[in-house]
Amino acid sequence: MEISVKAPAKINLTLDVLHKRDDGYHELEMVMTSIDLADRIDLVSTSQPSVRLRSTSGFVPQDERNLAYRAAALLKENYDVKPGVFITIHKHIPVAAGLAGGSSDAAATLIGLNKLWNLGLTLDELVELGAQIGSDVPYCVHAGTALVRGRGERLMPISSPPACWVVLAKPEHGVSTAEVFQKFEQVSPDNSPDTKAMVAALEQGDFSGICASLGNVLEDVTLKSYPTVGRIKDKMKEFGAEGVLMSGSGPTVFGLVRQEARARRIVNGLRGFCRHVYMVRMLGQLDQNRTK
Numbered sequence: 001m002e003i004s005v006k007a008p009a010k011i012n013l014t015l016d017v018l019h020k021r022d023d024g025y026h027e028l029e030m031v032m033t034s035i036d037l038a039d040r041i042d043l044v045s046t047s048q049p050s051v052r053l054r055s056t057s058g059f060v061p062q063d064e065r066n067l068a069y070r071a072a073a074l075l076k077e078n079y080d081v082k083p084g085v086f087i088t089i090h091k092h093i094p095v096a097a098g099l100a101g102g103s104s105d106a107a108a109t110l111i112g113l114n115k116l117w118n119l120g121l122t123l124d125e126l127v128e129l130g131a132q133i134g135s136d137v138p139y140c141v142h143a144g145t146a147l148v149r150g151r152g153e154r155l156m157p158i159s160s161p162p163a164c165w166v167v168l169a170k171p172e173h174g175v176s177t178a179e180v181f182q183k184f185e186q187v188s189p190d191n192s193p194d195t196k197a198m199v200a201a202l203e204q205g206d207f208s209g210i211c212a213s214l215g216n217v218l219e220d221v222t223l224k225s226y227p228t229v230g231r232i233k234d235k236m237k238e239f240g241a242e243g244v245l246m247s248g249s250g251p252t253v254f255g256l257v258r259q260e261a262r263a264r265r266i267v268n269g270l271r272g273f274c275r276h277v278y279m280v281r282m283l284g285q286l287d288q289n290r291t292k
């Protein structure tokens with residue numbers, strides 16, 4: 001028995017850190033949306049009880065450190081599943097890029113194995129399991145557009161942005177999320193986004209309002225350590241993107257553009273000095289049954 005699951009990347013339309021909690025974690029408030037840049041996870045149930053994994057990318061761990069592996073191991077342990085699984089990750093989402101590639105692989109593995117092993121878990125139960133793997137996994141189980149709070153485990157579905165193009169550019173280097181949060185604590189920047197304005201703009205389908213409300217409190221921190229991120233932002237704006245922001249802890253920068261011809265011009269302009277450039281659509285609300 002075999003199943004394939006799509007694992008889409010996310011972008012942050014907003015990212016705010018409200019405060020540091022007594023348990024040491026940060027209290028977050030973020031608006032996230034799925035984009036049509038995705039890994040594919042193939043899952044083959046095996047009579048051997050072990051979890052095995054391979055990835056088409058050399059940049060991700062192929063053992064128990066992989067988040068998709070941890071998702072399978074968690075299900076086996078919690079629900080006493082006897083069969084094993086062979087996981088193949090067809091990697092298309094850049095790694096350590098602020099696009100939640102690893103978290104989305106874990107979420108897709110939870111969704112796929114729930115079906116493959118007939119576990120009958122609800123979406124809410126999968127979200128809860130996801131929170132045990134990583135803070136972006138609950139959102140990735142849900143996907144679509146959501147207001148995300150807490151450590152990432154409190155989700156509220158909200159209206160998706162109107163159809164548009166997303167141009168993504170990623171500098172050569174990756175960024176460690178843990179390091180960015182450490183630096184954030186030292187500088188405590190005051191560039192908090194207006195999350196309420198973003199949610200209102202989404203509800204009204206107001207593209208200009210969405211572009212005007214983009215904001216990420218981690219952006220200045222990453223920009224200081226990696227000036228390339230700032231240069232890419234400037235270029236995106238110069239080439240005509242209507243809204244520009246760094247996603248997550250970076251370093252990927254995205255630009256929102258309504259017209260396809262303009263998006264293509266921005267891609268061509270950026271290719272001159274950035275090797276990893278993508279042009280994709282917003283996914284809007286995602287069909288929860290994303291297995292094949």
Ligand code: ATP
Nearest residue numbers: 060066067095096097098099100101102105136248
């Ligand atoms: P986020 O936006 O959730 O902070 P990210 O996009 O910045 O995540 P990932 O691509 O998820 O980062 O990778 C972060 C680290 O997780 C990598 O350095 C990698 O070693 C590890 N990792 C574990 N499993 C995976 C996976 N399936 N795909 C990618 N990275 C993985």
